[in-house]
Amino acid sequence: MANEGPLSVAVICTGDAPPRWQVEALLAMAGVPGVRLSLIVFEAVDTRPEARLMDRFRGPRWRRAFVDNWAFRGQRFPAVMPTPLPEELRNVPTLPSTGDDGLGTAGTLTDAQVEALKRAAPDVLIHLGRSLLADLTPAHGIWSVEPSPAADPAGLDELLTGRDQALLTFKRNGIDVLAELCTRVTPHGIEVQADRMLAHLATWPAQGLADLLNGRLVPVSAAKEVEVTEHKAPGNAAFLSFLMARLLPGTVQPARLNKDREWNIGILHQPISSLLNAGGSLNVRWLPAPPEGCHRMEAFGYIDGEQRLNAVYLKVDERTGQRSISRLRPKGDNVLKRSRHLLELADGEGYPFILTAGSDVLMVLGSTSRGRTELYRLNGESTGFDLHAELLDEVLLSPTLFEHEGRWWLMGTTEALPDEALRVFHGPSLTGPFLPHANDPVKMDLRSARPAGTPFVWEGQLWRPALDGSDPVRPRVVLNHVDRLSPAEFRETPARHMPYFLGTTHAHGVRTVCAMGEVTLVDGLRISQTTAPRSKRSKKKGRSSRSGRS
Numbered sequence: 399m400a401n402e403g404p405l406s407v408a409v410i411c412t413g414d415a416p417p418r419w420q421v422e423a424l425l426a427m428a429g430v431p432g433v434r435l436s437l438i439v440f441e442a443v444d445t446r447p448e449a450r451l452m453d454r455f456r457g458p459r460w461r462r463a464f465v466d467n468w469a470f471r472g473q474r475f476p477a478v479m480p481t482p483l484p485e486e487l488r489n490v491p492t493l494p495s496t497g498d499d500g501l502g503t504a505g506t507l508t509d510a511q512v513e514a515l516k517r518a519a520p521d522v523l524i525h526l527g528r529s530l531l532a533d534l535t536p537a538h539g540i541w542s543v544e545p546s547p548a549a550d551p552a553g554l555d556e557l558l559t560g561r562d563q564a565l566l567t568f569k570r571n572g573i574d575v576l577a578e579l580c581t582r583v584t585p586h587g588i589e590v591q592a593d594r595m596l597a598h599l600a601t602w603p604a605q606g607l608a609d610l611l612n613g614r615l616v617p618v619s620a621a622k623e624v625e626v627t628e629h630k631a632p633g634n635a636a637f638l639s640f641l642m643a644r645l646l647p648g649t650v651q652p653a654r655l656n657k658d659r660e661w662n663i664g665i666l667h668q669p670i671s672s673l674l675n676a677g678g679s680l681n682v683r684w685l686p687a688p689p690e691g692c693h694r695m696e697a698f699g700y701i702d703g704e705q706r707l708n709a710v711y712l713k714v715d716e717r718t719g720q721r722s723i724s725r726l727r728p729k730g731d732n733v734l735k736r737s738r739h740l741l742e743l744a745d746g747e748g749y750p751f752i753l754t755a756g757s758d759v760l761m762v763l764g765s766t767s768r769g770r771t772e773l774y775r776l777n778g779e780s781t782g783f784d785l786h787a788e789l790l791d792e793v794l795l796s797p798t799l800f801e802h803e804g805r806w807w808l809m810g811t812t813e814a815l816p817d818e819a820l821r822v823f824h825g826p827s828l829t830g831p832f833l834p835h836a837n838d839p840v841k842m843d844l845r846s847a848r849p850a851g852t853p854f855v856w857e858g859q860l861w862r863p864a865l866d867g868s869d870p871v872r873p874r875v876v877l878n879h880v881d882r883l884s885p886a887e888f889r890e891t892p893a894r895h896m897p898y899f900l901g902t903t904h905a906h907g908v909r910t911v912c913a914m915g916e917v918t919l920v921d922g923l924r925i926s927q928t929t930a931p932r933s934k935r936s937k938k939k940g941r942s943s944r945s946g947r948s
Contacts (some may be wrong), residue, residue: 408438409437409438409524411527413442420526423599424487427604439514462764485587537860565596581818639797660923663684668917691717707727761773806826808830820849851913862878877893899920904924
């Protein structure tokens with residue numbers, strides 16, 4: 399974009415005292431150099447008094463009354479609580495939500511407001527409300543959130559319709575997706591989940607405007623024709639069912655390891671870059687099955703002084719409940735030397751990310767028992783890991799440490815959102831000190847956030863394996879192309895989902911891929927045929943259990 403002066407931005411908010419997340423979005427936009435907020439328009443909200451609850455129940459807005467009274471009177475959702483504009487925004491022209499008669503129709507703009515928007519002729523119109531717009535054509539489009547969280551707290555509609563995942567998108571002209579998030583929602587955690595979604599969403603307009611000014615605004619997905627369908631809000635019965643679900647403990651259970659599920663590690667005799675090619679070889683040689691009730695997973699590796707491949711992995715023994723970091727050396731004849739125990743773990747710990755520095759073999763581990771992220775070093779006898787340094791005074795799950803363009807980067811997720819919110823830290827050296835990214839968390843997406851292996855460079859481009867946890871029973875890995883990575887910017891594009899290792903013994907899931915030069919360490923899931931859904935079973939028969947092809 400040519401720099402011909404400040405970028406004029408008009409914003410539509412919900413109510414004269416907008417939700418807190420919208421005020422945070424306004425403040426972030428006002429802080430972008432080169433952006434001028436030219437007009438803030440407040441669309442109307444339901445103005446009827448609370449005393450008319452029963453009248454509203456009998457009328458067409460009975461469901462709205464239920465949601466309002468449950469969500470707002472109890473102040474369960476801080477992010478949507480009405481918030482007056484702060485002093486920093488008082489100099490921005492505003493238009494109230496009411497017309498000449500002092501009344502407003504919920505979710506709409508008055509004629510005077512529409513005319514004022516036309517006269518303002520902003521370069522960009524940021525629409526944070528839910529009104530329908532016509533005859534407004536800003537030079538750089540209308541940017542809006544879909545579905546609008548101004549109607550219900552984010553994620554509530556999904557729960558009411560029996561879905562466990564919420565998807566929010568930030569679109570230009572209702573077509574081009576500029577940003578998106580996907581997260582899992584549960585009846586018992588919807589308040590916290592909605593707040594986190596809206597806090598992340600509040601950063602999107604400012605980031606998009608900064609990208610536009612820098613000539614870097616690239617849609618996540620290409621423009622295409624979309625079919626617009628009318629959304630039918632869930633009814634009274636759905637909302638009452640949701641309230642009942644909150645009274646029943648343990649209604650949502652995560653997928654657990656059990657005797658019908660077995661994780662094992664294997665070797666793909668191809669470089670990790672081969673996974674970028676559709677139809678590439680997936681001839682995985684799996685290690686002999688672990689003992690019944692045990693799992694090998696999340697494997698990383700290093701080459702020792704005798705040029706032998708060593709696989710360091712998470713070992714889970716369900717018979718005793720023990721978790722540990724172990725090591726083994728795969729051999730060409732698929733015969734294993736007895737694995738060596740290296741480090742005992744607390745519940746929930748794992749993902750032994752391995753890197754080397756000179757002759758040192760180092761491991762990054764998030765310690766839930768000590769509440770920090772630590773760096774370990776393999777001792778001289780290669781019999782165990784000793785604590786080397788503390789990297790962060792907080793826990794990162796699936797911690798990933800690597801150097802790129804002269805800086806060290808530490809990535810991972812948190813215990814609160816283990817599969818969804820990607821956090822990024824950066825520092826001048828391998829041991830830091832590490833500072834959080836300017837947009838931390840940089841990403842909230844159940845489908846491509848959590849680290850799932852070693853980042854790698856191919857043809858000068860940085861790639862980051864991530865976990866797609868949208869199916870909790872059958873996870874898989876997605877390869878993200880990192881478009882921009884700096885202390886102030888982060889953007890990546892999911893480019894390719896790794897296929898399952900179909901036709902092999904462990905064809906039902908994958909969590910981790912580790913680059914080891916000309917070979918790649920992987921892990922795979924086996925689900926017994928008595929529990930595997932029929933629609934997911936491989937239709938290929940008579941294939942070797944050691945090889946497969948996508």
